[in-house]
Structures are given as C-alpha cells and as structure tokens.
Amino acid sequence: MKQLLTLSLAVILFGFTNTVFAHEGAGIAGGFISGFLHPVLGWDHVVAMVAVGLWGAFLGSPAIWLLPVVFPLVMAFGGAIGVLGIPIPAVEAGIAASAIVLGAMVAFAVRPPIWVAAVIVAAFAIFHGHAHGTELPNAANPVAYSVGFVLSTGLLHLSGIAFGLLVRWPSGKVAVQAGGGVISLMGIGFLTGIL
Amino acid sequence: MKFWCKAFYPGFFLLIPEIVFAHAPLEGLGSFYNGLLHPLFIPAHLLLLLALGLFIGQKGFDNNQSSLAIFAIGVFSGLILAGFSFAVEMENYLLAGALILGILVALELHLSSKWVSLLAFSGGLFLGMDSTQETLFGKDKVAALLGTGVGLYFLQLYPIALADYFNKKAWQKIGIRVIGSWITAISFLVLALAVSTDI
Numbered sequence: 001m002k003q004l005l006t007l008s009l010a011v012i013l014f015g016f017t018n019t020v021f022a023h024e025g026a027g028i029a030g031g032f033i034s035g036f037l038h039p040v041l042g043w044d045h046v047v048a049m050v051a052v053g054l055w056g057a058f059l060g061s062p063a064i065w066l067l068p069v070v071f072p073l074v075m076a077f078g079g080a081i082g083v084l085g086i087p088i089p090a091v092e093a094g095i096a097a098s099a100i101v102l103g104a105m106v107a108f109a110v111r112p113p114i115w116v117a118a119v120i121v122a123a124f125a126i127f128h129g130h131a132h133g134t135e136l137p138n139a140a141n142p143v144a145y146s147v148g149f150v151l152s153t154g155l156l157h158l159s160g161i162a163f164g165l166l167v168r169w170p171s172g173k174v175a176v177q178a179g180g181g182v183i184s185l186m187g188i189g190f191l192t193g194i195l
Numbered sequence: 196m197k198f199w200c201k202a203f204y205p206g207f208f209l210l211i212p213e214i215v216f217a218h219a220p221l222e223g224l225g226s227f228y229n230g231l232l233h234p235l236f237i238p239a240h241l242l243l244l245l246a247l248g249l250f251i252g253q254k255g256f257d258n259n260q261s262s263l264a265i266f267a268i269g270v271f272s273g274l275i276l277a278g279f280s281f282a283v284e285m286e287n288y289l290l291a292g293a294l295i296l297g298i299l300v301a302l303e304l305h306l307s308s309k310w311v312s313l314l315a316f317s318g319g320l321f322l323g324m325d326s327t328q329e330t331l332f333g334k335d336k337v338a339a340l341l342g343t344g345v346g347l348y349f350l351q352l353y354p355i356a357l358a359d360y361f362n363k364k365a366w367q368k369i370g371i372r373v374i375g376s377w378i379t380a381i382s383f384l385v386l387a388l389a390v391s392t393d394i
Contacts, residue, residue: 065373069301070376072376072379076381077383079384083388085391137392143239143290
C-alpha cells in the first residue's frame with residue numbers, strides 16, 4: 001500500500017509540470033521572431049533580397065517600387081506551394097541562382113524592360129517563398145510567423161533600395177555595381193557549396 | 196484508507212488545471228480593459244484592421260468619413276452576435292478579408308464610396324464576431340465586449356490616419372502599396388496553411 005501511495009504521489013507530481021520553453025519560438029512573439037529571423041539568418045536569402053532592392057533602385061522608377069511589390073506577392077504563391085507540400089525541384093539551387101542572376105544584373109548594369117525584370121524577380125521569388133512556406137506549418141503562430149518573415153523580407157529589400165540610391169553619384173554607381181558583383185560571387189559560392 | 200485515497204486523488208488532479216484564457220488576456224486588468232486590449236493579442240485582427248484602415252485612408256478620409264461610422268456599426272453588430280454566441284470561428288474570414296483589402300491597397304484601385312462602406316461594415320462585422328468571450332458571463336462579458344468595440348474602433352483610426360497623411364507624395368503612396376502587398380502575402384500564406392490542414 002505504501003509503495004502504491006509513493007507511486008501515485010510521483011505520478012501526481014508529474015502532472016504539475018509545465019512546459020519548459022528554452023528560447024523556444026512559442027506564442028505570438030516567438031512565431032514573429034522565428035519568422036523574422038528566417039530570411040535574415042540565411043545568407044542566400046539575405047543577398048538575394050538585397051539584390052532585388054538594389055536592382056529596383058538601379059533601374060529607377062517604376063521598378064524601384066514595382067519589384068518590391070511583385071516579390072512578396074509571388075513569394076506568397078511559392079510559399080503556398082510549400083505549405084501544401086507540393087515539391088519544387090532544386091529549391092536551394094534556385095535560391096543560389098537568384099543571387100547569381102540578380103547580382104549580375106546589377107553588376108553589368110542590365111536594364112531590361114520593366115516587365116522582363118518583374119518576371120525574372122517573380123520566378124526567383126517562388127523558390128524563396130517555397131523555402132519559407134515549408135517552415136510555416138511548424139511555426140508556433142502561423143500568422144505571426146508570416147508577418148515576421150514578410151516584414152523581414154521587405155526590410156531587406158529596403159536595405160537594397162537604400163544602398164542602390166547611391167547610383168545618383170558616379171562613385172556611388174561604381175559601389176552599387178561592385179555590390180552586385182559581390183552578391184553574384186556569393187551566389188556562386190552558395191551554388192558550389194563553398195559558402 | 197482506500198476511501199481517503201479515492202477522495203485524495205481527484206482533489207489533487209483538480210489542482211492541476213490552469214485557467215484557460217482565449218487569446219491570453221492580462222490578469223488583474225478587469226473585463227473592460229481586457230476587452231479593449233483583446234484585438235492587440237490576435238495577429239489576424241491586427242492584419243485586417245491594418246488592411247481596412249490603409250484602404251480607407253488611401254481613398255482619402257475626407258471622401259469616406261461615413262465609412263468609420265459604418266465600421267463601428269459593423270463592429271457592434273458583430274459583438275452583439277458574439278455576445279449571443281452566434282459567432283463561429285472567423286479567423287479564415289478575417290484573413291480572406293485582409294487578402295482582398297491588401298490586393299485593393301497594393302493595386303490602388305479606385306472604388307466608389309458605397310464599396311468602401313460595404314467593406315468597412317463587413318470588416319467590422321467579422322472582427323466583432325471573432326471577439327467572443329466564452330469564459331465570461333453577465334456584466335463581465337458585456338464589459339469585455341464593449342471594451343473590444345472601443346479598442347477596435349480606436350485601433351482602426353491609426354492606419355486610416357497613416358494612409359490619409361502619407362497620401363501626398365509619390366514615395367508615400369508607394370510605401371502604402373508595398374504594405375498592401377505584404378498584407379496580401381501574409382494572408383495568402385496563412386490561408387494556404389488553413390486549406391492544407393483541412394485537406
């Protein structure tokens with residue numbers, strides 16, 4: 001009887017335990033932070049997002065605002081594909097290729113018609129969206145996670161635009177093109193596995 | 196001893212449950228203030244409020260002043276339905292509303308005042324209906340619902356003021372449209388998740 005009581009008491013005490021969150025992405029704040037950090041902690045995402053803003057600023061109006069509007073909309077489509085579990089081949093290679101191509105566009109001062117630029121950016125946005133979307137079902141709070149990563153993506157675009165506005169000055173234009181070259185080289189590094 | 200053991204265990208297990216808070220209100224604040232803060236704890240509410248506010252502000256508040264009153268009517272109609280527990284799970288409706296309004300903001304579509312009013316009423320109604328206070332009864336429930344109504348109304352003013360104020364220069368208009376595209380992306384993704392979990 002004494003053993004039964006001891007055992008019962010132990011079981012009851014187990015019932016009192018609460019969940020332990022060790023810096024875990026729990027709740028609204030956790031969902032937001034994990035979403036916000038998802039694009040920032042992946043260098044392949046960071047450089048590609050900055051390249052979108054950079055290219056937009058380089059191309060001037062209306063691309064400066066059209067590309068950052070197109071990107072999240074198409075990224076959401078890619079994300080939905082990821083959420084629904086529809087596989088896309090070579091997602092990581094696509095993300096690396098986005099850095100190579102978008103960086104090269106800036107480095108070589110390529111100025112295609114606006115619709116061509118929008119299509120190129122949109123095509124790569126699907127890969128980035130898919131990568132974020134596959135993480136969404138595991139998020140503590142999906143809405144907060146989505147808010148976090150879309151906001152983070154937008155701020156990375158803004159960083160690229162801010163840097164890209166240097167093209168007004170001749171030396172700034174060189175700096176922006178050099179930045180595009182660095183992004184493109186980093187993309188090669190991601191694709192080959194060096195980075 | 197057996198009798199005491201049987202009486203003892205349920206007593207212990209009754210100690211284990213914790214209070215369940217729908218949308219985690221703050222303890223000690225009182226029903227009205229918890230209701231007031233209720234929309235701040237629900238990302239889907241904030242998303243729809245932001246989308247609707249930007250939409251109304253983008254169209255120019257001077258031309259759509261009545262939409263704010265119509266929004267309030269929608270909110271309190273929804274809260275009355277929620278008070279009588281007629282409301283159902285509305286999060287997907289809120290996200291669908293945010294999606295539509297986000298697209299309208301991103302595309303900067305010009306709609307007549309009637310459409311703006313209709314969307315303001317629908318948005319308010321959905322927000323009110325999703326603000327049920329199932330754990331409260333009597334005066335506490337009424338106070339919480341009233342607080343939610345006041346909170347939703349005041350929170351709606353901020354994005355309207357933002358979009359109305361930043362509606363003069365080209366870059367300001369672009370900024371509002373970019374936020375609209377973000378709202379669309381967020382809503383679309385979470386709706387896709389809801390669809391995927393239903394499948």
